[in-house]
Amino acid sequence: MKPDYPYALTFARYRELMEKDFARLLELTRSADAAARIPACPDWDVEQLVRHTALVYLQKAETIRTGAKPQGRWVPEDILQLGPAEILETCYQRITGEFDAHDPSDPAESWVTEDQTVGFWIRRLTHETSIHRYDLEAALGDPQPVETELAVDGIDEVLTVMFERGRSAGTDSGPAEVTGHLILESGGASWSVHLLPHDVEISADAAGSSPDASISGEPNDILLWLWGREPLPIQAGDAGLAAELRRRLAATT
Structure with a gap:
């Protein structure tokens, strides 16, 4: 790799x-x-x-x-x-x-x-x-549950490979319904997700960010939510951003 x-x-x-x-x-x-x-x-x-x-x-x-x-x-x-x-x-x-x-x-x-x-x-x-x-x-x-170390890597993979790079490979989630800045935190790691009108920007470093919403939970729980297998873990802030992330993920993965 x-x-x-x-x-x-x-x-x-x-x-x-x-x-x-x-x-x-x-x-x-x-x-x-x-x-x-x-x-x-x-x-x-x-x-x-x-x-x-x-x-x-x-x-x-x-x-x-x-x-x-x-x-x-x-x-x-x-x-x-x-x-x-x-x-x-x-x-x-x-x-x-x-x-x-x-x-x-x-x-x-x-x-x-x-x-x-x-x-x-x-x-x-x-x-x-x-x-x-x-x-x-x-x-x-x-x-x-998915093994914890694999789940942390899996969160990163679904966000940065399946979603972010998948869009650049030609997939399309359709017109943006909600935009904003979302933070995911799990297993001592964090991801910054900027949902833009026609794109997404993801970083594995959310230090110092002031997001519109955040999601936190155990690695297995967040991974399975990202893949549409389990309910949304703990969230704070704009609930519409979590729903929009899942909508775009479902359309591109």
Whole structure:
């Protein structure tokens, strides 16, 4: 990874946490009712969530292997015919095989111009796995929190990579409804978010700021709120800014 991600973990730690969350995801996939609904994504059932996660793994494995994001009908038919647990395990083996075969600094296409590396995808897919592990547990009534260190890094990732850089990659949240300055504080870290009429500016240093509103809470709680999984943590000031941040996040992630 080339940009300065201030709360990034080591690649060994990302791989360890990804393996742990994947093991839980696979375990639950094998035992869950495939038709159970996903609370945060009511249009999805367990099988759809699992297949989505599997194909994200496979797409990124192909991106690393070939040097470009696959296009067209690229998923082999024999993989599509696999059951939920089988496709999840097969595609996870593909992406971890690519991770094992490369250094994190090796080139790999991504939407972040300054970070075209395999390490980008190690970080991104660790977060992807943790959120969808949580989703599956929530569908079964027993959601467990994201590891604290991963949640702090995850807050930074959703704000600065998925949201801020995602907008520059061509996504659009539509006309601004509310503008202003919002501070998020969690786990000893803080983020300054300026919601502008047609843009957003995010900084990992909110020292000395005088925001219009603030949000604070445990890292897991703020991360899951940012991803639309749980209610808004503690807030102060203009409540409309928190709602506007979530609206723009939902439109661009």
